[in-house]
Amino acid sequence: MKVTVFGTGYVGLVQGAILSEVGHDVVCVDVDAKKVERLKNGEIPIYEPGLEPLVTENYAAGRLHFTTDAAEAVKHGDLQFIAVGTPPDEDGSADLKYVLAVAETIATHMEKRQVIIDKSTVPVGTADKVKTKVAETLEKRSRTDLEFAVVSNPEFLKEGSAVADCMKPDRIIIGTDDDYAEEIMRELYAPFNRNHDKVMIMDVRSAELTKYAANCMLATKISFINEIANLAELLGADIEAVRQGIGSDPRIGYQFIYPGVGYGGSCFPKDVQALIRTADDINFDAKVLKSVEARNNEQKTTLFQKINKHYGGDLKGKTFAVWGLSFKPNTDDMREAPSRVLMEALWAAGAKVQAYDPEAMEETQRIYGSRDDLSLCGTKESTLKGADALVIVTEWQAFRAPDFELIKQQLAQPLVFDGRNLFDPKRMVKKGFTYYSVGRPS
Numbered sequence: 282m283k284v285t286v287f288g289t290g291y292v293g294l295v296q297g298a299i300l301s302e303v304g305h306d307v308v309c310v311d312v313d314a315k316k317v318e319r320l321k322n323g324e325i326p327i328y329e330p331g332l333e334p335l336v337t338e339n340y341a342a343g344r345l346h347f348t349t350d351a352a353e354a355v356k357h358g359d360l361q362f363i364a365v366g367t368p369p370d371e372d373g374s375a376d377l378k379y380v381l382a383v384a385e386t387i388a389t390h391m392e393k394r395q396v397i398i399d400k401s402t403v404p405v406g407t408a409d410k411v412k413t414k415v416a417e418t419l420e421k422r423s424r425t426d427l428e429f430a431v432v433s434n435p436e437f438l439k440e441g442s443a444v445a446d447c448m449k450p451d452r453i454i455i456g457t458d459d460d461y462a463e464e465i466m467r468e469l470y471a472p473f474n475r476n477h478d479k480v481m482i483m484d485v486r487s488a489e490l491t492k493y494a495a496n497c498m499l500a501t502k503i504s505f506i507n508e509i510a511n512l513a514e515l516l517g518a519d520i521e522a523v524r525q526g527i528g529s530d531p532r533i534g535y536q537f538i539y540p541g542v543g544y545g546g547s548c549f550p551k552d553v554q555a556l557i558r559t560a561d562d563i564n565f566d567a568k569v570l571k572s573v574e575a576r577n578n579e580q581k582t583t584l585f586q587k588i589n590k591h592y593g594g595d596l597k598g599k600t601f602a603v604w605g606l607s608f609k610p611n612t613d614d615m616r617e618a619p620s621r622v623l624m625e626a627l628w629a630a631g632a633k634v635q636a637y638d639p640e641a642m643e644e645t646q647r648i649y650g651s652r653d654d655l656s657l658c659g660t661k662e663s664t665l666k667g668a669d670a671l672v673i674v675t676e677w678q679a680f681r682a683p684d685f686e687l688i689k690q691q692l693a694q695p696l697v698f699d700g701r702n703l704f705d706p707k708r709m710v711k712k713g714f715t716y717y718s719v720g721r722p723s
Contacts, residue, residue, distance in 0.1 A: 282306070282469055285358030287383045289316060289347065291327055291443070291547065292400055292436050293364030298335040299447040301345035303472035308346045310354035320347045328613040328640045331444040355390035360469060362434075363411070364400040373554035374562075375404050384411040388418030394428040396462045400436055402492050402552060404559050408433050408456070408485045430462035433485045435492035440546060441611030448473070453480045456488025493559075496552040497570055502537040503544045504576040510540035510720025511583070520720025521702060540719045542674060542700040543580035545608030545617035550577070581622040584672060584700045587717050589630065591696075597631030602664035602692070605675025605701075606638035606645050613640040615648060619700070620674045628654050635664040639677055665691035676701040685712050 282305050286297040289311040301307040311317050316326060323337040339345035348354055355361065365379040380401055387397055397415065399408055412431045419425055433456030438446045450473055455466045463482060467474075474480060483491075510520040520540050528535035544550070553574050560567035589596060608618035615621060624634050633654045636645065642657050649655055658664045661680065665671065665688060673680060681703055689695045689712075697709065699718045706723070709716035717723050 282465075283357055283359050284308070284362065284469070285310065285354045285360070286362040286364055286400075287311075287351075287354070287386075288362075288364035288366070288401070289313075289320060289326075290364065290366060291329070291440070292438065293362065294320075294325075294327070294336070295329065295332060295438060295443045295447055296362065296364060296400060296436065298332060298339060298345060299444065300469070301339040301342075302335055302448075304344065305469070306344055306357075307339075308348060308354045308357045310348050310351055312349060314349050317347045317349050328611075329443050330441065330611055335444065351386050352390045355387055356392065358395075359393075360396045360398060360465065361387050361391075362398045362400045367401050367403055367551075367555075369551050369554055372558060374558040375402070375551070375555045377403065377407060377410065380407065381410060381414050384414040385418050388415040388429075389422070391419075391427060391429070394461075396430050396432060396459075396465055398432045398434045398466075399489075400434055402435065402496075402548070402555075403433075403489060404493075404555055405486050405489045407489060430457060430459035431485070432457045432459075432462050432466060433488035434466065435488060437492070437495065440548075440614055441609060450479055454488050454491055455480060455482050456485040457482070458484060493552050493556045496548050497556055497573070499537050500544055500549040500553050500577070501569065501573045503541075503549075504573040504580070506538040506540050507543065507580045507719075508576055511580075513720040514722075517722060518720075519722065523720075540702060541580075541676075542584050542619040542623075542719070543577045545581075545619055546612075546614055547616045550574075550617040553577075581619045582626065583719070584619070584623050584674070584698055585626040588627070588670070588672070588698055591698075591717070596627065599631075599669045600633045600635060600667055601627060602668035602671045603634050603636040604638075604661055604664065604671065604673045604680050605677055606636055607641040607675055610675060610677045611640075613638075613644050615641055615644045618674075621648075623672065623674060624655070628652075635666075635668055637661045637664045638675065639679055662687060662691070667691075667693070669693045670696035670698060672698045672700070673703060674700050676703060685714075689713060 284300055284305050284307045286293045286309045289309050297307045297309040325333045363380055363383045365383055367375040370376045408431045453470050457463050513520040524538055527533050528538055553570055557567050557570050606620045607613055635656045635658055637658045695714045697714050697716050702718045706716055706721050
């Protein structure tokens with residue numbers, strides 16, 4: 282099938298590459314000419330395991346194309362994916378200007394029946410706005426004879442495992458009441474649907490809400506376990522034992538109940554805020570969601586609070602080795618990352634940071650530029666030299682089995698603040714460390 286994807290960001294690029302991998306003829310269009318040229322040269326603008334070979338191999342095979350020519354891109358596709366950003370507005374609501382701009386572009390250039398697919402995470406009612414924008418544009422062109430359908434097809438990709446999630450989806454949600462659209466969407470996703478039927482057909486608004494509900498549910502689990510972890514610290518309990526105890530209940534499960542320093546990234550914070558705003562707009566008080574957001578914002582400050590308390594509030598002149606800058610492992614994404622809250626608080630208190638992350642160094646440089654109180658180091662070991670303590674913020678695999686003797690030798694004192702519970706507290710004490718973690722006795 283001939284497919285057009287508007288947007289070569291995280292969602293659009295992964296979706297386009299995966300569709301081309303199974304044999305569809307895909308054109309990805311972006312307004313950024315430099316980005317398009319980089320993609321043609323095999324330069325991937327984001328770090329995502331497995332994505333680079335998919336893009337380069339399918340581009341070389343002629344199944345995946347990149348362009349800035351929107352008119353040609355629209356003419357190419359029988360399906361038009363909208364996979365552009367929906368950044369939060371000042372009030373927390375999703376900004377739909379890019380989505381609606383693409384809808385207008387499609388309607389401006391379409392010359393045949395089209396299925397227009399909202400892949401971006403968008404509030405309930407967005408498909409209606411896209412439909413209105415397309416209809417208005419076609420009317421201006423005097424082409425109301427052209428048929429179209431607007432479908433909601435939310436993505437459920439996890440950064441760090443997006444390629445696997447897209448190749449082997451748990452479910453394929455299609456929001457439509459149009460028979461032709463349903464048929465062509467089933468054909469599009471047939472290669473991903475062979476093991477058993479993963480397609481779920483529902484009305485458009487339910488599909489739009491499903492995406493937000495899923496992300497908000499996962500965010501709720503994270504904020505809940507973090508709240509229990511904070512209680513465990515005060516009550517003298519061990520959150521790791523509690524986690525295993527509740528996770529063994531199949532109604533709860535082990536996923537997304539790891540305590541830490543809060544969630545970040547491009548989805549959970551934005552989607553929780555957007556659904557709260559949607560609720561406010563219809564005069565519904567989303568008490569649970571507001572509490573989830575509040576707990577998460579506070580959780581991001583807990584590492585600094587422990588550090589500050591240990592030093593009696595005097596951090597001026599101290600240097601901290603920070604392991605992990607991305608909001609989670611296997612990505613270079615630092616949007617809403619807990620590391621940013623920590624570093625900015627340390628800087629405000631007069632401390633310096635020596636940091637390392639396997640993938641997010643360039644992104645950190647882009648965000649903060651050059652500053653005297655930030656040193657970006659080439660290895661995790663090089664962050665330790667001259668540092669007063671080690672702070673672990675992201676649970677990269679490379680951090681799980683370090684050389685503890687080297688850490689002791691390099692640090693001014695054997696002191697570790699672990700925001701991800703990577704190590705066993707008793708073992709750390711035996712090794713001679715003062716060790717702080719999350720929800721466990723120090």
